[in-house]
Amino acid sequence: MQHIVSISGGKDSAACYMLAMLRGMPFRAVTADTGHEHPATYEWIEKLSERTGGPKVEVVRADFSKQIQRKRGLVQTKWVAEGVTDEIVAAALDVLHPTGNPFLDLCIWKGRFPSRMAQFCTEWLKAIPIETQLFAPIRATEPVVSWQGERRSESPNRARLPRFQRVQTIDQYDRVIFRPILHWTAENTFELHKQFGLAPNPLYRQGMGRVGCFPCINSAKAELAAMFARWPDVLEMLRNYEALVAKASKRGQATFFPASTTPQGVQLVADQKSGIRLDEKLPNIDAIEQWSRTTRGGRQLDGLFVMQDAAAGCSSQYGLCE
Ligand code: SF4
Structure with a gap:
């Protein structure tokens, strides 16, 4: 069984990483590069292994080239058939080229930004790349336990989460989730940082309440x-x-x-x-x-x-x- 800690660059996922180290068993760590993080977060994730003695954080990245190419075809056929103006069709064809930035390419493909009510960014930028690029190849030979840094005190949604959970995603794959800090407070996570001598992501000292996409839609x-x-x-x-x-x-x-x-x-x-x-x-x-x-x-x-x-x-x- 492989234990894999998901790293966002924030205090909660860092706490999971350090707890996995304390457990004394081998584990891996992964982050999904959205292309839309602050440079300080990229640097902090890059140095996490060196600063703690834990495993290097592996990086996965979404690629929407195929979806953008397919959308070009739709614009030329469906949009035109629906009577969308020539001006809007020409503008769409002008911009429908991958930029190499996953967050921006996702929004260009969808023709909109994600929102709290339509939070497709987490799925497309993080869950799917981690699943397809890391979990699926491992799971061909052994089960995967995905460590997630959620805490019940964060929000009413998270207050209802179980410590262990098996979820099925839109692609019908299974994921076993382990939430080791579910009952922790934010202070508990900072205490663990202190114990390891690890300075939290510097963005917390610069007015940011959460760390991730910069800015996050939330x-x-x-x-x-x-x-x-x-x-x-x-x-x-x-x-x-x-x-x-x-x-x-x-x-x-x-x-x-x-x-x-x-x-x-x-x-x-x-x-x-x-x-x-x-x-x-x-x-x-x-x-x-x-x-x-x-x-x-x-x-x-x-x-x-x-x-x-x-x-x-x-x-x-x-x-x-x-
Ligand atoms: S950090 Fe925010 S914007 Fe980025 S994927 Fe998560 S919810 Fe979406």
């Missing part, structure tokens, strides 16, 4: 405020993402965060004279950046708010995102 308001203030280049990167994904969308629009994120939501654009509705305007990343700087309930943002708001957590059942 990022809290205060995390976004801290991120835009500290790393202004992220805004330009996300503007570029939105422009590319909008071109791959049949609607000709795509925003990184859903319209419901801001209090204004979708804004209707109407003709000034007639008042006839012309279009809908979604809150783009610039609108999100402005919203992230507003106060909540009249209070200024503070570090406590960062941690409280971030605790809503990811609702994925696979525990591959922090």
Whole structure:
């Protein structure tokens, strides 16, 4: 039986890794490179083995070249047959080429960004690559136990999770999940870091309540405020993402965060004279950046708010995102 610890770059998966070391039995560690992490997270994962004496973290990566190629065919046939305008078809064909960045390529293929209600990113960027590139070849000869760093106190969804679970995914494969830190608090995970002399991912000291995609589609308001203030280049990167994904969308629009994120939501654009509705305007990343700087309930943002708001957590059942 092979034990494999999934590493996200966050404190919880690191705690699982260190617990696996304490167990004193051989294990492997894996991370799925989404192409959308902070450089500090890549470096932290790369150095984890050297800093703890545990196994090197193996890296898997999704590739959406085939899906993007298939979508080009659909745009040229189905979209045209459905009466999608020449302008939108030409824009989609212009952008439907793999960039080599798994997160961006997934969004270009889907013509939209993932959201809390449609969180296909965890499955496509993490669960499937880990399953197909690492678990499946091993499972041909022996069972796999997948260690996941979920904690019940993170969210109502995670509060219901069992310690051991056998899940079946969309591809009908089985996965046995072991959640060794289910009853732990966040403080417990940091205590284990101390015991090993391992500094947690530095992003925790820089206003981030969770570590993973940068930003994650589940990022809290205060995390976004801290991120835009500290790393202004992220805004330009996300503007570029939105422009590319909008071109791959049949609607000709795509925003990184859903319209419901801001209090204004979708804004209707109407003709000034007639008042006839012309279009809908979604809150783009610039609108999100402005919203992230507003106060909540009249209070200024503070570090406590960062941690409280971030605790809503990811609702994925696979525990591959922090
Ligand atoms: S970290 Fe966030 S954006 Fe990245 S795969 Fe997980 S849920 Fe999706």
